[in-house]
Amino acid sequence: MAFDKMELQKIEVWDGNRAAAQALRQAQVDVVAAYPITPSTPIVEGYAKFLADGYIEGEFAMVESEHAAMSACIGAAAAGGRVATATSSQGLALMSETLYQASGMRLPIILNLVNRALASPLNVNGDHSDMYMIRDSGWIQFDAFCPQESYDLNLIAFRVAEDHDIRLPAIVNQDGFMTSHTAQGVHTLSDDEAYAFVGEYKPMNDMLDFEHPVTHGVQTEEDWHFEHKARQHNDLMVKVMPKIKEVFADFEKLTGRKYNLVEKYDMDDADVCVVCMGSSVETAREVATEMRAKGIKAGVVGFRVFRPIPFAEIIDALKGVKAIAALDRSSPNGAAGTLFNEIAGALFNTDTKALLSGYVYGLGGRDLTKAHLTALFNELQANVDAGKVTTQLQQFIGVRGPKLAYL
Amino acid sequence: MLEIRWHSRAGQGAVTGAKGLADVISTTGKHVQAFAFYGSAKRGAAMTAYNRVDDKVIMNHEKYMKPDYVFVIDPALAITTDITINHKDSTKYIITTHMSTEELIKAQPKLEGKDVYTVDCITIANETIGRAIPNTPMLGAFMKVSQMYDIEFFKESMKRVLGKLPQKIIDANMLAIQRAFDEVK
Numbered sequence: 001m002a003f004d005k006m007e008l009q010k011i012e013v014w015d016g017n018r019a020a021a022q023a024l025r026q027a028q029v030d031v032v033a034a035y036p037i038t039p040s041t042p043i044v045e046g047y048a049k050f051l052a053d054g055y056i057e058g059e060f061a062m063v064e065s066e067h068a069a070m071s072a073c074i075g076a077a078a079a080g081g082r083v084a085t086a087t088s089s090q091g092l093a094l095m096s097e098t099l100y101q102a103s104g105m106r107l108p109i110i111l112n113l114v115n116r117a118l119a120s121p122l123n124v125n126g127d128h129s130d131m132y133m134i135r136d137s138g139w140i141q142f143d144a145f146c147p148q149e150s151y152d153l154n155l156i157a158f159r160v161a162e163d164h165d166i167r168l169p170a171i172v173n174q175d176g177f178m179t180s181h182t183a184q185g186v187h188t189l190s191d192d193e194a195y196a197f198v199g200e201y202k203p204m205n206d207m208l209d210f211e212h213p214v215t216h217g218v219q220t221e222e223d224w225h226f227e228h229k230a231r232q233h234n235d236l237m238v239k240v241m242p243k244i245k246e247v248f249a250d251f252e253k254l255t256g257r258k259y260n261l262v263e264k265y266d267m268d269d270a271d272v273c274v275v276c277m278g279s280s281v282e283t284a285r286e287v288a289t290e291m292r293a294k295g296i297k298a299g300v301v302g303f304r305v306f307r308p309i310p311f312a313e314i315i316d317a318l319k320g321v322k323a324i325a326a327l328d329r330s331s332p333n334g335a336a337g338t339l340f341n342e343i344a345g346a347l348f349n350t351d352t353k354a355l356l357s358g359y360v361y362g363l364g365g366r367d368l369t370k371a372h373l374t375a376l377f378n379e380l381q382a383n384v385d386a387g388k389v390t391t392q393l394q395q396f397i398g399v400r401g402p403k404l405a406y407l
Numbered sequence: 408m409l410e411i412r413w414h415s416r417a418g419q420g421a422v423t424g425a426k427g428l429a430d431v432i433s434t435t436g437k438h439v440q441a442f443a444f445y446g447s448a449k450r451g452a453a454m455t456a457y458n459r460v461d462d463k464v465i466m467n468h469e470k471y472m473k474p475d476y477v478f479v480i481d482p483a484l485a486i487t488t489d490i491t492i493n494h495k496d497s498t499k500y501i502i503t504t505h506m507s508t509e510e511l512i513k514a515q516p517k518l519e520g521k522d523v524y525t526v527d528c529i530t531i532a533n534e535t536i537g538r539a540i541p542n543t544p545m546l547g548a549f550m551k552v553s554q555m556y557d558i559e560f561f562k563e564s565m566k567r568v569l570g571k572l573p574q575k576i577i578d579a580n581m582l583a584i585q586r587a588f589d590e591v592k
Contacts, residue, residue: 013430013439124445146468178468182442183426185433279468286466367470 003028003057008188016150016179019186020086020112020172021046023154025056026194029110030081030201033061033072035091038124039176040114043086066091070098070109077107078216080206082158084109088176089116092130096137102169103138104232105216106205108161109169110154111139115278115329116176117364125365126176128277128329131306132338138232140170140240141307145263145281147184150174152257155189158198159247165239167204168232173306175278177365182279189255197254236308244305261310262317263302266292270299272380273318275339276327277303280361280368287373298377303339314346323355323380323389327397329362336394336407355383358407361397372397408465412474412493413456414484415542417449421456421480424542428549431556431564432460440465453481453488478549479503480528480541491517501548501591503528503541508592524552526591535583536576547584548591558588 006025014022020043024032034044048060061076063069066087077083087095092113102109115131117123131141142157144150153172161170174180189197205214220228241261248259265285267273272291274284281302291298301317303310318324328337335341340358347354359376362368376397383389392405411428415421422443429439443456457472459465473495479485479502490500499522504511508525512518526548528541536543543565550561562581569577 009434011433013426013433013441015426015442175468177442177445178470181445182440182468183429184440184465185438282466283468369469369471370467371471 004054005191006055008190010188011185012188013183014147014151014186015042015181015183016144016147016174017042017114017181018046018183019147019151020154020174021050022188023151023194024084025050026189026191027082027084027155027158027198028056028195029058029084031059031061031073031076031083032085033063033069033076033083034085035063035066035069035087037066037088037091039116039126039180040086040088040091040112042180043112043114047084066094067098070095070102073109074098074102074105074107077102077109078105078207080203080208082162082201083107084112086112086114088114089118089124089130092134093118096134099134099137099139099169101217104228106167106232107169108158108167110157110161111169111171112150112154113171113173114176114180115173123364124176126178126180126278127363127365129331131171131173131277132330134171135307135338138168138236139307140168140236140244141305142170142172143277143303143306144172144174144179145279145302146179147174147182148186148257150179151186151188152251152255152259155194155198156244156247156251156259159250160240160243162199162201163243164202164204166235166243168235168240173278178279187255187257193254197251240308241305241310259304260313261305262313263304264317265300265302267299267301267317267321269297270321271297271384272323272325272377273299273301273321274325274327274373274376275301275303275318275343276329277306277339278329280327280329283368283370284373287370287377290370291374291377296377296381309342309346311346314343315350318343318347318354319350319352321354323383324357325376325380326356326358328358328360331360331363340394355389356393357383357389357391358394359397360394363399366398368398409458409460409476410472410474411458411476411478412472413458414477414479414481414488414490415454415456416481416484417445417452417454419480420540420542421454421478424480424546425456425458427543427565427568428458428546430568431561434564435556437462438465442470444470453484474498476501476549476553478545480545482529485511485515485518491521494521498522499552500524501526501545501552503545505530524548524591526587528587531583531586531590535586536579543580544583544587547587550584551588551591558585
């Protein structure tokens with residue numbers, strides 16, 4: 001092939017963006033169409049530089065907006081290429097119309113979503129507002145907690161999304177700045193190993209296959225629209241999870257790194273647990289270990305896959321626990337938090353007696369400190385001791401001003 | 408766990424310095440983390456960058472830190488920003504300044520009784536690299552104060568980190584690291 005291979009060290013010190021860009025290079029993505037936005041910019045910048053330096057055989061399409069970026073990705077994917085891009089926050093908001101087109105057209109595009117707050121007020125830092133905003137768009141959503149996982153999950157996402165039984169686009173989330181701009185040791189695969197894992201792209205219903213003409217992006221009214229949407233939902237509910245598990249297992253065989261739909265930490269005998277996503281999962285794990293030394297049986301549950309929702313795995317992870325804190329890094333703007341609702345929905349028909357409370361934290365990149373988490377675990381233990389939720393169901397962590405609590 | 412906080416202006420290379428240090432330390436088998444607070448990320452704006460080093464995988468992603476070392480790579484920031492925030496008794500300060508350590512402490516009573524080292528990274532960078540990029544000299548000074556690694560090992564490692572730069576720039580950086588190592592007091 002007409003590109004150079006890159007010699008990598010076994011452990012490279014990469015931030016999450018660099019790790020994602022290297023994964024796109026190793027997957028030999030054919031087309032990246034992008035409109036850069038903080039904090040995701042270095043991913044597409046990295047792809048463009050690898051391309052210019054002769055490490056990739058592909059195309060970088062510079063476009064005039066994120067709407068155009070995803071539109072060009074859709075065109076390239078429909079034509080039959082392996083396609084990826086990256087965005088954040090307002091960029092994702094502008095892209096949102098086309099995200100539904102991509103999933104409805106069953107185009108396995110990979111989107112690196114570097115999670116960032118949504119304006120107003122304008123803020124470039126990390127929270128999960130953008131991840132939550134497009135949760136019903138029909139994209140598979142993976143969540144990376146650190147740069148290593150940003151690298152690994154990109155390679156995994158191609159395998160899952162492009163499988164001919166799946167053919168659905170996938171998002172790899174990572175926390176803006178807290179992961180995207182935090183350099184840590186990343187265990188690498190060689191270019192050959194990574195490409196062999198991802199596999200050569202095998203298009204399906206590609207428009208450049210002139211022997212087999214197809215139509216993409218059709219109109220269906222009430223005669224067929226519902227059936228298309230139902231089939232898409234069916235595949236998300238039935239086919240995606242087994243495929244993710246299969247690819248996770250293959251990845252573990254290759255690297256020794258084990259991923260699960262829901263990541264459990266010290267949950268076997270936990271009395272109290274925190275459920276969250278992103279880099280907070282790792283900080284919470286460290287604090288949970290410290291709480292155990294103080295006699296509180298603490299555990300942590302992190303969602304590795306946010307869509308489709310790992311319903312059965314949530315039930316399994318939380319069985320036996322006595323108090324649960326659902327941590328949402330996004331303002332619910334007039335409701336309980338998303339994770340609170342997902343967990344409540346999963347547990348409602350089980351015989352759990354767990355006490356569930358919700359917390360909103362970390363908006364616009366506000367720090368979640370170990371001290372916050374220590375206080376939180378203590379509060380959960382107090383709920384267990386009292387046999388009821390001693391606070392209101394929704395509280396805020398780390399916000400200044402008078403204490404806010406609702407529900 | 409070793410924790411370092413850098414005080415810098417955007418554009419002076421604190422992030423590159425923090426990542427470069429992390430890169431070198433990583434090759435010795437330790438676990439590293441390097442990150443920064445960018446704020447509105449305007450060139451010249453005061454900013455902070457951070458390193459964590461540990462023998463086990465670093466899971467802590469909080470930004471809050473009680474640093475073991477504080478690096479100040481812009482001389483004015485020792486005066487205009489709160490470089491002693493989240494101080495602990497063992498915190499060591501390495502500060503870029505044209506003043507002597509005694510003169511600096513006299514001018515900045517907040518440093519009284521603290522473990523302060525000074526080195527003029529700006530002048531060193533100007534005279535070796537030809538630009539006021541004080542990040543690599545600060546690492547040279549850090550090697551002296553911390554005795555973390557042999558300076559020759561550190562310079563060899565930094566040559567690899569700086570690998571893609573022209574040889575002239577790499578050579579100048581090696582001179583800058585050595586001078587700061589020799590001159591820090």
